[in-house]
Amino acid sequence: MIEKLKELSKDTAIYGISTIFGRFLGFLLVPFYTNVFSTSEYGLYAYLYSVIAFLNIVYIYGMDAAYLKYSSLEQENNNSDIFSTPFLFVAFTSVVISFIVFSFKHQVNNWLGIPSGYSYLLIYMLAIILLDTLALIPFASLRIERKASKFATIKILNISINLTLNLLLILYYKMGIEAIFISNIAASAFSLIVLIPDILKKLKIKVNTARLKQMLKFGLPYLPASIAAMIVQMIDVPILRYLTNDSTVGIYRANYKLGIFMLLFVSMFQYAWQPFFLNTAKDKNAKEIFSKVLTLFVLVATLIWVVISLFINDLAKIEFLNGKTLIGKDYLVGIYIVPVVLFAYIFHGMYVNFNAGLYIEEKTKYFPYVTAAGATINIIVNFLLIPVWGIMGAALATLASYLTMAILMYFVSNKFYKVKYEFGRVIPNLIVTAFVLIAYYYLYNLGYLTILLKFGLLVGFFFALILTGVLKKSEIVYASKIIFGKR
Numbered sequence: 001m002i003e004k005l006k007e008l009s010k011d012t013a014i015y016g017i018s019t020i021f022g023r024f025l026g027f028l029l030v031p032f033y034t035n036v037f038s039t040s041e042y043g044l045y046a047y048l049y050s051v052i053a054f055l056n057i058v059y060i061y062g063m064d065a066a067y068l069k070y071s072s073l074e075q076e077n078n079n080s081d082i083f084s085t086p087f088l089f090v091a092f093t094s095v096v097i098s099f100i101v102f103s104f105k106h107q108v109n110n111w112l113g114i115p116s117g118y119s120y121l122l123i124y125m126l127a128i129i130l131l132d133t134l135a136l137i138p139f140a141s142l143r144i145e146r147k148a149s150k151f152a153t154i155k156i157l158n159i160s161i162n163l164t165l166n167l168l169l170i171l172y173y174k175m176g177i178e179a180i181f182i183s184n185i186a187a188s189a190f191s192l193i194v195l196i197p198d199i200l201k202k203l204k205i206k207v208n209t210a211r212l213k214q215m216l217k218f219g220l221p222y223l224p225a226s227i228a229a230m231i232v233q234m235i236d237v238p239i240l241r242y243l244t245n246d247s248t249v250g251i252y253r254a255n256y257k258l259g260i261f262m263l264l265f266v267s268m269f270q271y272a273w274q275p276f277f278l279n280t281a282k283d284k285n286a287k288e289i290f291s292k293v294l295t296l297f298v299l300v301a302t303l304i305w306v307v308i309s310l311f312i313n314d315l316a317k318i319e320f321l322n323g324k325t326l327i328g329k330d331y332l333v334g335i336y337i338v339p340v341v342l343f344a345y346i347f348h349g350m351y352v353n354f355n356a357g358l359y360i361e362e363k364t365k366y367f368p369y370v371t372a373a374g375a376t377i378n379i380i381v382n383f384l385l386i387p388v389w390g391i392m393g394a395a396l397a398t399l400a401s402y403l404t405m406a407i408l409m410y411f412v413s414n415k416f417y418k419v420k421y422e423f424g425r426v427i428p429n430l431i432v433t434a435f436v437l438i439a440y441y442y443l444y445n446l447g448y449l450t451i452l453l454k455f456g457l458l459v460g461f462f463f464a465l466i467l468t469g470v471l472k473k474s475e476i477v478y479a480s481k482i483i484f485g486k487r
Helices: 002-035 038-061 061-069 072-075 081-103 105-114 121-142 148-170 178-202 210-218 222-234 236-241 246-280 286-316 329-356 354-360 364-389 393-417 422-445 451-469 474-483
Strands: none
Touching: 002 038, 002 236, 002 246, 002 286, 038 081, 038 121, 038 236, 038 246, 038 329, 038 451, 061 121, 061 210, 081 105, 081 121, 081 210, 105 121, 148 178, 178 451, 210 422, 222 246, 222 329, 222 393, 236 246, 236 364, 236 393, 246 286, 246 329, 246 393, 246 451, 286 329, 286 422, 286 451, 286 474, 329 354, 329 364, 329 393, 354 364, 354 393, 364 393, 422 451
């Protein structure tokens, strides 16, 4: 048992580190893109990649999940069609969908609103989606076989190739945003080529129709749930573009990407949290531990929030490499949305914390309902607030969506697995953070948000946490001893 748990923790760390590293490498392209491309070019790129994200879900229609579900039977019954059936069927449907879209490319370009000068990008998009889809089940196979290191290595090399080609094609060959798509195609092709030996080893040119029906029955219900999850993450982009223009989308997404500082923290917590609560669930004091975890998560997250929110504006304006900035100077007009985006990710982290109960009690069927509610709120708030507040309306829609999901997840999860969370500390912590957020925007709009006042808000935040009992003296002393190596 102990060895199994160690294996789980090791694999989780490898997958987590590779994913987080990948996101960070991807973020490194944001300063590059925004200092090279115009806001409208970056906006078009962001919009088309949001389309790719949705189409990726349509192309795979839950078959990767179905493969993960039934692949355990391969070893027990020696059924080689467990891999071949979903892989061949997904390959067939992907080629068919791509052919249909390509055949009606002029109509699709018009429907998507792709400018005539960039109509060729649709072909690049189809190539990216097709290559990525073909690699999904082979990647899932690596996970089943517990080849975490190989999985992570391919993913990291994919991102490294993508990053290198972007720099080469844009800086040396002076290409436009098509360089982003070409780099992605090359990186995706690399991943698929590397996976070919694994594919050929398992592939049998036969589709088991009975197995296929079984997998489709399991996988297809994942489609609406996955689309709902993608709506929460990406629907703001097409809605914002529909209501405004590419330039506005570019400014919005570039500044939204600065939320990565909180997203990375939440992601690291998420990868550590799931194996932790599954391994701890049987402990006598498990619920007490889970309660304390939420308190500490919110406390650390809000501390990160206040530091980044107050000083991101100053950090983004620092010039380096011949006048370049963290994001291009033309994009800095939208940096005021960053505190709201960071705040939204705190609630996303709380949602992740609360979902432990559904996993422990095996009530995961409720996840799609919570996600669908968040997606609905996201769409409604986007349409209501973007016409009034522009990109801030889109940021607030994200906040409303994650807040809704966190609240609903708490009530649903607590119905089946009751945990007495320390809301006497968590809620005051969030209220203090909200007050700092309001004060930030009040001073920002008046033009009084000087460095001195920012430090004043930072000090005031800490004192407010101490006065409300959120931050306890004993915890400060304990943390200090750890930091200075006295414990």
